[in-house]
Amino acid sequence: MSYQNDIDEFHAFLESEGLKIETFKYMDARNYLSVLYDKSLKRSTVSRKISTLRSYYHFLIEIGAVENHPFLSLPFPRKEKKLPTFLYENEIxxxxxxxxxxxxxxxxxKAILELLYATGIRASELITLKRERIDFNYQIIKVYGKGSKERIVPFNESAKSSLVEYIEHFKKHIDHHDSLWLNYRLEPLTIRGLRHVLDMMVKKSAENFDLHPHMLRHSFATHLLNNGADIRAVQELLGHESLQTTQKYTHISKEQLRKTYLNTHPGNQKR
Structure with a gap:
């Protein structure tokens, strides 16, 4: 259905501009792309429309209706970069x-929530964390991230207290299964089980969002940068290979700063 709509929309454009499909050129296609952008369409929608017209012109060339393909060299719009979702401190x-x-x-x-927020580790890193990789004296954990690369991540006093209390209470079962995290049946917790645990937290808090481990990771990074942390230190804590990956969190900070300015500066209020 959308394919036919895209074709009909293109023919409507041709008619409004006094253009003919047989003589439509590359520069006309560029102009049409600008028209699509002016409609404030999503980039994914624009890409779909261009893809439709490429297929359409392939068909027209095959049947001999046209000789040139004006959309063949037209670049697709770059994919929109979605900013990571994060929780505000009051939501945490x-x-x-x-x-x-x-x-x-x-x-x-409590221990899971404390550790995820205190360290920003991934769900897979949390689930595979072993008791012997936790140093309570120095308050650091040894994490094996992507590519089995090791990194050291510190945790705070609050996370330490929660971990100690949890481990002492369930020590017998933790030692028996050689698994730090247990499910309700006191067996090893899985990634799927972790997601269920977080889902139940949200339901009980009456908050309206979809909580996943990465959201706590995003919150960890965003809150650090908002409070003046060095971006390279955050990169190291998150285990990012590229600084560019970490820089997406600065975009969140800037957007939050912009919204705060617009909402609070007297000059932005209607007079």
Whole structure:
């Protein structure tokens, strides 16, 4: 359906501009691309329309209706870079406050939330973390990230306290399974199980967002940069190969700063 709509829209453009499909040239195609951009369409939508017209002209050439392909060399728009989603500090606090202290797994849930937010480690890094890789004296963990590359990540006093309390309470089961994280049946927790744990946290907090481990990782990085952390230090903590990967979090900071300015500066208020 969208294919036919794209074709119809193109023919409407030809008619409005007094152009003919047989004599339509590359520069006309560039002009049409500008018209699409002026409509504030998503880049993915523009790409689809250009792809449709490329296929359409392939067909027209095959049947001998046209000789030239004006869209063949037309570049596709670059994909939109989505900024990572993150939680504000008050949303993080709401998650902690919503944890059910009467729950059998309260200590585990608190320790998971504390460690994910305190370190920014990935879900896979959390699940595979072993007890012996945690140094409580120096408050650091040894993490094996992508490509089995090792890095050292510090954690705060709050995360330390939660981890110690959790490990002491479930020590027998942790030692038996040689797994730091346990599910409700006191068996090793999986990635899927971790996602369920986080989903339940959100439901109990009555917050309206989809929580996943990477959102806590994004929040960790964003909050560090917002509070003046050096970007290369954040890169090291996250285990990013490229600084460019870490720089996406500065875009979040800048956008947050812009919104704060627009919402609070008196000069931006209607007079």
């Amino acid at each position: 606090n709401a998650l902690f406050e919503s944890l059910d202290q009467s729950s059998k797994m309260y200590l585990r849930d």
